[in-house]
Amino acid sequence: MAVPCTLKRITKMEQAEATEKIVEALSKKKGKSKFYFSDLAKILGEKPRDAKKLINKMVIDEVLEYWSSGSTSMYGLKGAGKQAAAEHED
Numbered sequence: 001m002a003v004p005c006t007l008k009r010i011t012k013m014e015q016a017e018a019t020e021k022i023v024e025a026l027s028k029k030k031g032k033s034k035f036y037f038s039d040l041a042k043i044l045g046e047k048p049r050d051a052k053k054l055i056n057k058m059v060i061d062e063v064l065e066y067w068s069s070g071s072t073s074m075y076g077l078k079g080a081g082k083q084a085a086a087e088h089e090d
Contacts, residue, residue: 018044018054019063026077034067034074 025043026035041051055075058064065078 015054015057018046019058019061022055022058023063023077026080033080034076036074040075 021043022040029035037048037052037055040055041048044051044054046054055064059066059075062078064075067074067076
C-alpha cells in the first residue's frame with residue numbers, strides 16, 4: 001500500500017526571516033565584507049539547496065551582491081566593502 005505524498009517540508013524559512021538573519025549576522029562582522037556560500041548556509045541553518053534559493057533571492061532583491069574572481073564565488077552585503085567604496089569615487 002502506497003503512502004500518499006501529501007507531506008510538505010515541515011520547516012521552511014521564510015524569505016523575510018532569512019534576509020533578517022543574514023543582514024544581522026553580516027553587519028556584525030567587522031573587517032570582512034565577502035563570505036562564502038557555506039558561511040551563509042550555516043547562518044541560515046538550512047540545507048544547501050534551500051539556502052541557495054534564499055540567497056539567490058537576496059541577490060535578486062539587491063540585499064546581497066554576488067562576487068566572483070573566476071575561481072572563487074562569494075557574497076556580501078550590497079554597498080559594503082572596499083570595492084563598493086571605490087566604485088562610488090569620482
